[in-house]
């Protein structure tokens with residue numbers, strides 16, 4: 202239930218593994234961690250949402266903030282998500298047209314690796 | 325969480341296995357089942373509380389009701405309970421002095437088997 | 448933290464909601480994990496008693512549970528039944544518990560009160576300030592993070 | 593079943609309590625299991641919005657969530673903020689969502705509204721009858737057992 206955040210480096214990428222509930226109560230901690238990553242020099246960030254049980258508008262707002270921040274820094278930002286209920290949330294908010302969303306960390310990394318401009322989904 | 329009730333015969337005894345929460349909401353179903361057992365001819369009843377997660381005053385009231393009913397019918401009634409939090413509830417209400425309480429179904433059966441008068445704990 | 452207030456129609460099923468909320472708020476308020484079983488039981492008993500009274504007197508009014516935390520975790524359970532009803536709160540001696548003459552309701556009420564008194568160190572039962580009703584007030588210590 | 597009312601100080605942590613209660617009561621009221629994720633999300637969004645408004649206007653008043661079931665499961669989330677605040681409820685087009693000029697708050701509000709509108713078939717947003725405030729009213733079907 203509680204938010205869990207784990208970071209790992211995969212080649213050029215920083216993968217942030219998020220678990221638990223990302224809501225109005227925990228989203229500030231996610232925002233903080235993403236800001237830290239970018240401030241610490243990460244330019245290719247992948248957020249893995251596979252273990253997220255709940256995501257609300259505040260969590261989505263934090264993810265958009267990270268996208269903007271990386272875009273401004275000429276980096277890449279991708280999401281990993283394959284759960285249908287969560288994908289529906291992105292569709293309903295039209296944020297599936299804003300974020301590059303990948304079915305796996307591997308796909309996220311191979312697609313956006315080193316390609317600093319490809320912040321928009323190719324579809 | 326929901327109340328579960330399973331009955332099995334062990335020799336002269338009827339063992340009622342109770343699981344889940346026995347509270348003001350579910351206790352009526354436990355009462356009904358116990359009345360059915362006695363009406364159906366069971367005279368040596370053992371209620372196994374091992375899988376009970378929650379028991380409140382309403383549940384305790386139902387158990388006392390069954391004890392009285394069996395006493396009136398010249399039967400035996402015993403409880404199986406070994407969990408400390410639950411034993412504490414019996415101690416605090418002084419009901420440990422009213423019910424024969426056994427650490428296992430085997431103990432309950434061997435102690436009260438065929439002994440129609442031994443409705444009180446031997447201690 | 449401040450205040451969480453739950454009001455519900457006097458039906459047994461909602462006592463479960465009250466236990467759920469009471470424990471969730473207690474946990475977040477910083478009540479020790481090992482006290483949470485007692486908090487669950489005590490809130491349940493106080494609400495069971497309130498629901499029983501409302502039903503006995505045919506009162507459709509909502510039962511109210513108010514949780515607040517400042518220096519401690521305080522839970523107030525408020526019913527709207529005539530004050531004389533709270534007289535039922537008396538601990539029964541063991542030899543009367545299984546007595547034939549004791550009604551099921553009286554037994555359950557007595558046992559419920561024994562649980563409240565036994566599990567809650569800081570317990571008060573008093574008339575509400577305005578109109579009919581009784582307030583059961585329970586206080587537990589909190590450990591600040 | 594009738595009514596369960598939860599009122600809470602405008603703090604993010606209590607939005608979790610509201611989701612918990614809203615889903616527990618929905619389940620008992622007979623809302624279909626496959627709708628419960630949407631109920632959880634929608635109640636969360638409505639409460640998040642109300643808490644944000646109370647904080648923005650510095651209102652200590654409690655946010656209120658009322659759940660009732662008769663022919664359907666109806667949830668009302670009531671805030672006490674000035675009515676003009678509800679004007680913020682407008683769905684944003686995709687090309688504006690990641691626009692630099694859009695503040696984080698405006699984005700979150702827009703996304704929150706998109707989720708409410710997208711997940712709740714029967715949704716109403718209207719001024720409360722007495723005094724300042726807005727009521728978000730959501731209705732889900734129940735299957736009687």
Ligand SMILES: Nc1ncnc2c1ncn2[C@@H]1O[C@H](COP(=O)(O)OP(=O)(O)O)[C@@H](O)[C@H]1O
Pocket residue numbers: 253254255256257284285286287290626629633
């Ligand atoms: N608001 C939400 N945000 C993120 N994930 C969600 C949300 N709602 C549901 N989920 C995810 O969807 C998963 C499956 O939910 P469930 O209701 O069982 O849908 P399904 O039947 O499609 O699997 C949950 O384990 C949870 O991780």
Ligand SMILES: Nc1ncnc2c1ncn2[C@@H]1O[C@H](COP(=O)(O)OP(=O)(O)O)[C@@H](O)[C@H]1O
Pocket residue numbers: 376377378379380407408409410413481484488
């Ligand atoms: N009111 C209660 N009625 C029945 N059983 C209870 C009650 N409260 C707690 N328990 C039981 O006690 C078990 C252990 O509770 P817990 O709080 O972990 O205590 P302990 O730390 O002593 O094991 C729970 O799984 C539950 O079955």
